Amino acid sequence: MLKRRPLVTGDKTYKDVTDDICELIERPPGIHFMGLFLGVKALFVFYLVVLAFIVSTGMGLMGVNHPVGWGTDIITFVFWIGIGHAGTLISAVLFLFRQKWRTSIARTAEAMTVFAVMTAGLFPILHTGRPWLAYWLLPYPNQRGPLWVNFRSPLIWDVFAVSTYATVSIVFWYVGLIPDFATVRDRAKNPIRKKIYGILSLGWRGTARDWNHYEMVYMLLAGLSTPLVLSVHSIVSFDFAVAQLPGWHTTIFPPYFVAGAIFSGFAMVITLMVLVRHFYPPFKNYVTLDHMEVMNKIIMVTGLLVGYAYGSEFFIAWYSGAPYEQYAFINRAFGPYAWSYWIMISCNVISPQVFWFKKFRRSIPVMFVASIFVNIGMWFERYVITITTHRDFLPANWGDFVMTFFDLGALFGSFGMFFLLFLLYLRLVPAVSIAEVKPVLFVGKDKGGHH
Amino acid sequence: MINPITVIENLLRPKAKKGYVGLFLDEHQMVDAAREVRESGVSNFEAISPFPVHGIDEAMDIPRSFIPWVTFVMGLTGCALGVLFTWWASAVDWPIIVGGKPMFSLAAFIPVIFELTILFAALSSVGAMFYINGLPKIDPVIIDPDLTCHKFAIFVPECSSGFNKESLDKIFNNHGAIETRPAEF
Secondary structure, eight states: OOOOSSSSOOOHHHHHHHHHHHHHHSSSHHHHHHHHHHHHHHHHHHHHHHHHHHHHHHHSSSSOOOOOOSOOOHHHHHHHHHHHHHHHHHIIIHHHTOOGGGGGHHHHHHHHHHHHHHHHHHHHHHTTGGGGGGGGGSOOOSSSOOOOOTTTTTHHHHHHHHHHHHHHHHHHHHHHHHHHHHHHHOOSSHHHHHHHHHHTTTTTTOBBHHHHHHHHHHHHHHHHHHHHHHHHHHHHHHHHHSSTTTTOOTTHHHHHHHHHHHHHHHHHHHHHHHHHHHHOOOGGGGHHHHHHHHHHHHHHHHHHHHHHHHHHHHHHHHOOOOOHHHHHHHHHSSSSTHHHHHHHHHHIGGGGGGGGHHHHTOHHHHHHHHHHHHHHHHHHHHHHHHHHHSOSSSSGGGGOOOOOOHHHHHHHHHHHHHHHHHHHHHHHHSSOOHHGGGGGTTTSSSSSTTT | OHHHHHHHHHHOOOOOOEEEEEEEESHHHHHHHHHHHTTTOOSSOOEEOOOOOTTTHHTTTOOOHHHHHHHHHHHHHHHHHHHHHIIIIIIISOOOOOOOOOOSOOOHHHHHHHHHHHHHHHHHHHHHHHTTOOOOSOOOOOSSSGGGGGEEEEEEETSSOOOOOHHHHHHHTTTTSEEEEEEOO
């Protein structure tokens, strides 16, 4: 008979689970954490300064110009939104497929979603050039007619998609947190701590009737998040695909973007999990090598999907017989930005191939390096897509896109924001879902073999 | 003069009921005890656990949650509002021809309508769960702080029909309770 491998190792009892997970947020932060935190915070402050310069001076500080109107802001927006998608995939899609291994990584992946979407959301607003007028994107009654937003524009679809995605992700995450906040509240010795977590737990008590409705809502949110996450990245891809430009106007974009999003998101989950496991060893019992291996398999599969999409794009460009479409792709691979194209290919298509081998799938250093490569590659994928419009129909319109200091500052600074939020999360919120891990504690073990 | 804060506080502060509680260390013992309590004729009691326990709904005869109906109806509402609003804003209130498309270009409105469907369905489902579970609660009475960690409890209020302290005590102890005592919840 096939035997399931245990999802949680180390013969834990229910009490051990609570202790292990709550301990991280109850003890004072260590020296390594503080060092990391201050470094990330410095990067975040740098980000704020860069943003302040861009907002107060104008978009002229960034490299966008004719003919490349969408630069770092849109590239990085799509990059971060894509990162977020793996969180929803783990927390919602794998939940619907009854993948019990998801329980120990779902919380952190979902947190990653929320923070990535927050980081992403700033970029299009910055890109408008007048971020203080960003509320014009919402359909509200106004004194200009009222002049409503153009619902036929993919950019407005994006506003609805990303804001709905952010809202539902935060709510989904918070609903999952309610019982765990109650656990932290009931353990708290400090009255202020008890009060704060008591408020966050909303007075949760966990009666059978509570759980009955709670579980139903959790499943419904998973069911609603699944089409939502697919729609969000499809709509992000429509920003490009609906525009009638060679290289953008293709029907493969929605599935290609969704696969790429899952690909980059899982790579980011691996990066974060390797770091969390390294700095907090007790988590190795909850996020085991088996978990990492499964995620590496997903990275490999989605990497192949993305590779297929790159090939398919080229084939269709040739098969279409449209000279502009053909030129867009030849220019992509062999033009002035060929270097970025080949970075993309080597990071996204070649590097995940190491995961064909079980030894590498289970090697922490290999997966860490590969996941960083994938993240670099996926940023360059969006770079390639966005920048290769630099040569369109008339050679008189041709031009180059050159990044400035402020482009790079906004790009690297956004990592400061993301990691600052993530480190705060690790210290303030139970990083593994306590109430979800307990029911799967004995999976693959002999005792309590009632499942 | 009515103080609105006091009104809200009184609304959200649950009123504790007196009753009798049995604490367990194993969820299966709790489920078996709950089944026997119900079979002994007690109608209204609570089982408290740190995580959703498999089989407790059947043991206590808790019906399937009604919340999917809320999700369905509110999803349809969001969808209908999306259709109505995009139509009204684009074809009635301020009609502008964009890209040679019809005023009511439904295909282009589908993303917005879809997102509104999801948003309404998700938020109202959570709202319904909050309402029916009485969240948020201010300072709820907690029988034992370990009930969100590794203990399981059955609480029978005195007001429920068939309440009998001696027989409850016997049921709890027969199923391996670690503690039985009068309590408030």
